[in-house]
Amino acid sequence: MIILTRADLVHEALIENGAIFATRPAENATRSIFSSNKFTVNASSYGPVWRSLRRNIVQNGLSAAKLRTFRHVRETAMDKLVERLKSESQANGGAVWVLKNTRFAMFCILLSMCFGVEMDEKTIEKIDDMMKTVLITLDPRIDDFMPLLRPFFSKKRNRAIEVRNQQIATLVPIIERRRAAVKDQGPIPPRRSSRTSTPFRRVRYPTGYECGDIYPAISEDPKLWTNPTKFDPDRFLTGAEDADITGVTAVKMMPFGVGRRICPGLGLATVHINLVLARMVQEFEWSSYPEDSKVDFSEKFQFTVVMKNSLRAMIKPRV
């Protein structure tokens, strides 16, 4: 395993020599339960299968033309988000949970894009919960790295199989519904339901070597950033600091990975983030909860890095 902690080395490995590190390591026992025989964009090894799956998602599901057709879905999801925030704050003296609500809005859009069928809020929440459980189940365990220990983890393995079965039982009926809806409209486009989650494993290996990079070593490198650990979004607004998040010109910050396996959802995800932020700020004035407290930025690892204490905030409608 090679660990890269310097931005210039990451650039050299993943941009300049992108093809060498473009494959995925062998799946561990838990991941292989979920990876559909490595037949997803994220799981497949670098080669013709990956190329064809990736081309499919980039040119069909995530193309600019396709994204334009989902405008009404985005608008409905944003209206739902505002409604939810309003009623939650009314019921709780102005306080709202931020992640839970924005996650719901994102899920409304992504599920609609993915499955093309209308879903009620209960079903959306059910799928969201199920996907969260899948991600937690995929958190690496010691027996993933030391197969000798596997017999001691048989309960966890059975649980993973159970979660996979739940996932299939939840999603397949939705695929069937879509199939029934389009059966008179010609063949179903060869779209896979690829992962809409945000995989955090940034590991590839060419000939037995795995190559990983440590994100904080780069995003908190004082040689690249002024006050790197300070939460200071204004640094970008004033133009004082900048980063090419595709990493092509230089690697400074890589929330979507870089190189050939860079997240193909980057464009879509940034549109959604801008939209959610803009709409939340447009509708409400935001302040900390409890009042005058400081935001707790401590983190925990839950497939991706998330806030250890989920953010709660106070909101007030602007009009």
Ligand code: HEM
């Ligand atoms: C804020 C939201 C998102 C973040 C932070 C994120 C981040 C990432 C990261 C770090 C990777 C791994 C890149 C690598 O291995 O080098 C990745 C891969 C991937 N992401 Fe995203 N992602 C986001 C949203 C999305 C969305 C909305 C979609 C699809 C609709 C998507 C689809 C994928 C796929 C299919 C891969 C696998 C690419 C491959 O292996 O070729 N992601 N993402």
